[in-house]
Amino acid sequence: MAAALTKGLLKFSKDPPSHLSNEERLAFRDACQKASLSVENPLEATVRFMFGAYESVALCLGANMQLLDLGVKAEGPITAVDLTSASGADVLLTVRVMRMLVAMGIFKEVGHHTYSANPIANVWTVGSPLREAIIHMASQIPPVTFLPEYFEEKGYHNPDNSDNVEKKLLLPENDESSILLVDVGGNVGHDLVNFKTRYPDQRGRLIVEDTPAMVDSATDLPPGIEKVGHDFFKPQPRALQHAKAYYLRNVLHDWPDKNAKIILENVRELMTAESILLVDEYAIPEDNVALYQAELDFTMMGIHTSLDRTPSQFEELLNSAGFKIIGTHRPRDFEAVLLEK
Structure with a gap:
């Protein structure tokens, strides 16, 4: 049964129906997420929670280093060397960021240090408000990472004093x-x-x-x-x-x-x-x-x-x-x- 279900999901992912309503799409997505969580083991859950913020950082780097723009503009395979042409980043850093973007499904690795942009990469190219949202939210991560240290020092009380923050009809x-x-x-x-x-x-x-x-x-x-x-x-x-x-x-x-x-x-x-x-x-x-x-x-x-x-x-x-x-x-x-x- 599990093998048949897996096979069906893989087939669906390769050729999803184009006629799904938004409600049907959201319901299916929610069901898939719940199914994924139900078979996740404790170690997998721990890893997912530990590294959750890394994806936001990688996507922000992909925008800032113009990897997304160059990858989409290439309309086909592009090497890590060519991806460094706009930002001046070194090749090793580019390869390491691209590892994340490939694992996140934004690019495909089609050869040694050679990549092709998936359609979703278009969402975060220059001019997209979602690109700006990613850059903005990545800048919000550092203060949140200090919350455990802050609450340990100050006591576990809900913050309610903004003076303590450091800086159509x-x-x-x-x-x-x-x-x-x-x-x-x-x-x-x-x-x-x-x-x-x-x-x-x-x-x-x-x-x-x-x-x-x-x-x-x-x-x-x-x-x-x-x-x-x-x-x-x-x-x-x-x-x-x-x-x-x-x-x-x-x-x-x-x-x-x-x-x-x-x-x-x-x-x-x-x-x-x-x-x-x-x-x-x-x-x-x-x-x-x-x-x-x-x-x-x-x-x-x-x-x-x-x-x-x-x-x-x-x-x-x-x-x-x-x-x-x-x-x-x-x-x-x-x-x-x-x-x-």
Whole structure:
């Protein structure tokens, strides 16, 4: 039976059906992962856990050394010597990184120190947001690796003090002079740019707020999007009062509760009875959290002494700042919460 099942899985892997829905694909992937874990022995599990972060580092090196770009551009076999042409890396280092990328299924080794990119390598070439995500997440690994040492020294208490860290919705009708939407902690305004593109006829002022240095770097905003430099831990400028909506995207998970509450309370002081607060964050399940979700939560703990919150933790935080949840939407597994004072 096991031999037949193995043979069937190998056949499937070589020629997977193209008509699977996303739900069917996810279900099959989950079943395969559970089957793999069920036959894994303790030593194999230990090795998997010990070396889990190495794959992220190898992929980041593959991006930084331009191995992915050169491998994809070659459209066929390319040698380790040729792969060093862009980065100037020595051949031995290139071979060692490529060993990992081959074992991870990103390249095939088709000859001695000669490689061919698999289709998935395209995902992390220059210009892909997933490439930038890999580079960013690799930079988050070092603080997380110090968590055991930190907790041993400081005591096993959940970190809740950020000072200890070392360093889409149609809105109501509006007129042109009043504020439609304030993107609090909005970086360089990319969300408002997308909003304006999607809803070009929506009237009212659009304002992106972030630190002065951040908004000063937003030099290519289209007409109709204003910039306000401000520290959201301080009382909000009165000029931002009475907006139809205030938007916080992936802001609260950067901060423990006491800091997040200050952000929320400062925004609340701007709001009228007609204003709403939009919170766009990823909410992890209350129970049976997937490994990827737990890993993201560990990242927030290691980098920001904060957390990815469950729905009940979000509700508790928001209620503590004087908000009431009036609706929840989950497009693409993200949580957008409408709140009122």
